[in-house]
Amino acid sequence: xxxxxxxxxxxxxxxxxxxxxxxxxxxxxxxxxxxxxxxxxxxxxxxxxxxxxxxxxxxxxxxxxxxxxxxxxxxxxxxxxxxxxxxxxxxxxxxxxxxxxxxxxxxxxxxxxxxxxxxxxxxxxxxxxxxxxxxxxxxxxxxxxxxxxxxxxxxxxxxxxxxxxxxxxxxxxxxx
Numbered sequence: 001x002x003x004x005x006x007x008x009x010x011x012x013x014x015x016x017x018x019x020x021x022x023x024x025x026x027x028x029x030x031x032x033x034x035x036x037x038x039x040x041x042x043x044x045x046x047x048x049x050x051x052x053x054x055x056x057x058x059x060x061x062x063x064x065x066x067x068x069x070x071x072x073x074x075x076x077x078x079x080x081x082x083x084x085x086x087x088x089x090x091x092x093x094x095x096x097x098x099x100x101x102x103x104x105x106x107x108x109x110x111x112x113x114x115x116x117x118x119x120x121x122x123x124x125x126x127x128x129x130x131x132x133x134x135x136x137x138x139x140x141x142x143x144x145x146x147x148x149x150x151x152x153x154x155x156x157x158x159x160x161x162x163x164x165x166x167x168x169x170x171x172x173x174x175x176x
Contacts, residue, residue, distance in 0.1 A: 009025065009028065011024055012024075013040070014121035015050070015118060017051070018051055018115065019053055020050045020052070021053075021056070021115070023055070023059065024055065024060035024067075025059040027060075027061060028064070029064045030136060033066065033070050036124060037135060051084070052078075053074055053078060057095045058090035058091070058114065061095075065140060066135075068104065069141070071088070073142035086108065087115070088110045088111065089110075091110060102146075104150075107146045136161055137162065140158055141158065
């Protein structure tokens with residue numbers, strides 16, 4: 001099992017013949033999941049495809065919308081390439097509430113019991129860099145595709161990120 005401060009916010013990753021396993025602990029925000037995008041999501045785009053991707057949320061107390069969008073993007077890539085689904089295990093009460101608030105309780109494959117995790121799981125280091133607007137935008141675009149509720153909720157953020165990527169200055173006057 002992973003070694004480290006059991007109270008620290010962290011993401012762990014491990015693999016075995018069943019696929020890729022993730023475990024989230026504490027508060028998972030964009031900076032913590034940035035390496036996951038560069039590792040797992042990039043790997044899914046280039047192949048070979050794992051038999052499955054699993055995430056245990058039992059020790060996660062908070063996850064921001066960027067992390068949720070990344071989970072949705074992983075699920076979408078798996079579905080498109082292999083027909084498999086991201087399997088979300090044992091979400092903590094806090095995570096179950098967050099998933100429900102974002103309309104994802106019926107979109108993601110959420111299971112009350114977990115698969116046995118691999119014996120060795122490595123902690124992903126959080127990124128010293130702030131996640132870029134492109135990363136945050138892609139995660140939220142994936143999230144927005146899950147429901148009309150999510151589309152409405154994140155439309156303003158999407159528009160602001162697109163302007164930032166185009167180099168447009170933010171408006172100082174909200175009315176004009």
